[in-house]
Structures are given as C-alpha cells and as structure tokens.
Amino acid sequence: MASVLIVGGGVIGLSIAYECRSRGFEVTVIESRECGGQASGAAAGMLAPYSEITEDPDDFFMLCQKSLELYPDWVNKVMQFSDETFEYSRNGSLYAIYHEADLLSIESKQRWQREYGIESFILTGDEAREREPLLSEDTYAALWCPEESHIYAPGYVAALIDACRNSGVNILEHAGEADLVSGNDRQVKTDKGIFEGDHIVLATGAWSRNWERELKCSIPVFPIRGQICAYKGPELRHIVFTSQGYLVGKDNGTLIAGASEDIAGFDTSVTSHGINRLESWSKHVLPDLKSERPFHKWAGLRPATQDGFPLIGKMTQKPSVFIAAGHYRNGILLSPVTAKIIANEIEQLPQEVPIESFRPERFQLV
Ligand SMILES: Cc1cc2nc3c(=O)[nH]c(=O)nc-3n(C[C@H](O)[C@H](O)[C@H](O)COP(=O)(O)OP(=O)(O)OC[C@H]3O[C@@H](n4cnc5c(N)ncnc54)[C@H](O)[C@@H]3O)c2cc1C
Incomplete structure (x- = not known):
C-alpha cells in the first residue's frame, strides 16, 4: 500500500493521519516537539461557524458548515479506536x-x-x-x-493521538524541525534520520511559511x-x-x-x-x-x-506534496473536513465541497 508522511502533529496533521490510515495507507507523523503541544492544545474547542463568521457566506463558510455536519460521525470514528474519551x-x-x-x-x-x-x-x-x-x-x-457545539480540545487531541497509534499510525515526536530533502519531493530529513513517503503532507500550522524556500512558492501563513x-x-x-x-x-x-x-x-x-x-x-x-x-x-x-482562507490541497508543481495549514480561528472545527479533502486528493476522488479557493499556490511570490 502507498505511504503518507505527515509533518506536524497538531489537530490537522493527526486528523489527516487518522483518515488516511482508515483508508488503508501506511502513515507516519513527524512532530518536532509534542503532538498537540501548540495551537491545537490551546484552543477553546468551539465548533461555531455561525457565530464566528459575520459576513455573507462564501466558500470558507461552506467548508466550516460541512465540517460541523461531519462532526458527530467523526467523533464516533475517533472514539472507535481510542481508549480516551472527550467532551462533545x-x-x-x-x-x-x-x-x-x-x-x-x-x-x-x-x-x-x-x-x-x-x-x-x-x-x-x-x-x-x-x-x-x-x-x-x-x-x-x-x-x-x-x-x-464545542469539544474539549486537549481531550480531542489526546483521543486523536490514541486513535492514530491504535490503528497503526507511526508517530515520531521530538524529531526536530523536519525539512524537505532538496531535489527529492518524497523525502523529509529530521534529527532522527531521513523518512520517505509516496505522499508528503505539510501540516505545520503557524510555522508553514518555512516551506517557501524549498517549494519556491509564497505561503503567507x-x-x-x-x-x-x-x-x-x-x-x-x-x-x-x-x-x-x-x-x-x-x-x-x-x-x-x-x-x-x-x-x-x-x-x-x-x-x-x-x-x-x-x-x-x-x-x-x-x-x-x-x-x-x-x-x-x-x-x-x-x-x-493573507486572505483569511486556509491552504488545503496538492502542490501542482510538486504533485507528491500537499499542504494543510492556515486554519486560523477554526482549525478544531475544520479538522474532519480537512482530513477528508486531503485523503480524497491523495486518492484522486471527487470532493464534497468546492476547494478551489483554498489552493495552496494561489499567492504571488514576493
Ligand atoms: C487561544 C486559541 C483559541 C482557539 N479556539 C478555537 C476554537 O474554539 N475552535 C477552533 O476551531 N479553533 C480554535 N483555535 C484555532 C485552532 O487551535 C487552530 O486553527 C488549529 O489548532 C491549527 O492546527 P494545526 O495542526 O494546523 O496547528 P498546530 O496545532 O500549531 O500544529 C502544528 C504542529 O506542527 C509542528 N511543526 C511545525 N513545523 C514543523 C517542522 N518543520 N517539523 C516538524 N513539526 C513541525 C508544531 O510543533 C506543531 O505541533 C484557537 C486557537 C487559539 C490559539
């Protein structure tokens, strides 16, 4: 089976890992520090797109609404493989x-x-x-x-980690800052060695701008x-x-x-x-x-x-690389839909929501 290598063990990386594993991929998550130790563990856990979004609905609103709709089944799916429970x-x-x-x-x-x-x-x-x-x-x-609705974010992250591990995801913490191997779009180097994947997903939250040099593309996060x-x-x-x-x-x-x-x-x-x-x-x-x-x-x-929308999808210039970052105030809410979008992209399946507005290469390099 094909393999997926995910850089970043926040709620976005872990959700993608769990979804990809449940579709049969070999999955590894590489985290520089501790999974859930950054924005994801700090969140209030609200799943509240109607209160958060004050302007007219757009593609971002549709994305949030879809994710809210996915939540009940997603929570059951996470609980299925996790020994940890969390408030929903x-x-x-x-x-x-x-x-x-x-x-x-x-x-x-x-x-x-x-x-x-x-x-x-x-x-x-x-x-x-x-x-x-x-x-x-x-x-x-x-x-x-x-x-x-809302969830208890630290509990959700702990349950995701548990569900990933129990379903066979390889999670590597304290791996140092991972970097793409220059000239090879399927390899990542870390303090713990070089790792390879057929597909590489960069889910590095607020640190995602660091990929600009290697990807030769503007990533204004x-x-x-x-x-x-x-x-x-x-x-x-x-x-x-x-x-x-x-x-x-x-x-x-x-x-x-x-x-x-x-x-x-x-x-x-x-x-x-x-x-x-x-x-x-x-x-x-x-x-x-x-x-x-x-x-x-x-x-x-x-x-x-820069434009308030997350970056979710495949890099057309480097088709083995995917980005899932920039979820700003709604990463907990958007975790199920992001996981499904990335897994569908990898499997080349149709999407359930429009994703054109979230294309990672939409910004000009300055
Ligand atoms: C105070 C606060 C309240 C919030 N409340 C809500 C809320 O109520 N509802 C909601 O939906 N959202 C909320 N959010 C937003 C939400 O927390 C974020 O959108 C979400 O956690 C982003 O997840 P992430 O996985 O992209 O980022 P992170 O959780 O930051 O994870 C990124 C991970 O990548 C790792 N990393 C970075 N670079 C590398 C590298 N080179 N190699 C290896 N690892 C790397 C980092 O160590 C980190 O663990 C809140 C955020 C904050 C701060």
Missing part, C-alpha cells in the same frame, strides 16, 4: 448584544443563516436570560444558534497569538459570544474566556494586558464573575493567512 457538547450558542443599534447586525446574520437552512432565533434580553440565567441584566437581545484563561465555574448552558469575545463552560467545571488576537511573532507568553482585558469584559457579560479570578492562563499561535 451540542448545547448551542447565544450571541449577546447590549444596544438596540446592534439588533440590525444580528437580524442580517439571521437572514442569511435562514437562506442556508440554519436554525437560529432572535431572543429578547429576558428570553435570553431564561435560557442562560447567568447573563447580565444589560443583555438587550441575543441570537440563539442551537446547532453550534503567520502567527496570531491568542491569550485565553479559565475560571472555576460558574456553569454555563450555552457558548456565549459577544463582539468582544466568548465564554464556554466545560464538563470538567471550568469556564473558558477567550481570546486576544495579538501580533507577537512566535512568543507564546501571557501578558497582564491581554488577560486583564478578558477579565474586565467577562464580568460585564456574567456578573457572577465579579469576585472571581482566572486560575489558569495560557496562549497559543493561530495560523493566520
């Missing part, structure tokens, strides 16, 4: 607003959502508080999206730091969004408040400015947090791209 909560979201003038924005959002068959409801402040009693009295109205924190309780029934950020309650009793968007290079430290902003905003949304302080603060690097 399908309890909907509330997008809260605080001024009458903001009604227009949620009304227009609801209009296009309806066109795409998405169920959503505009609630008055009182109705929103009936659904989510902890919301502030200042809540003027909210858009309720029952289909949005750059890191955007997200600072995020967690409180012990109080319990929330829904994901709560506002224009300033989000709050999401987990089954393990924590409440996550996120997240900043900072340009800080590859620095993953947490700053008091970043966390203070989250704290003061969260208290307005949930007054119960007034006397609480976060017990855990962390940060991760989202892989952003």
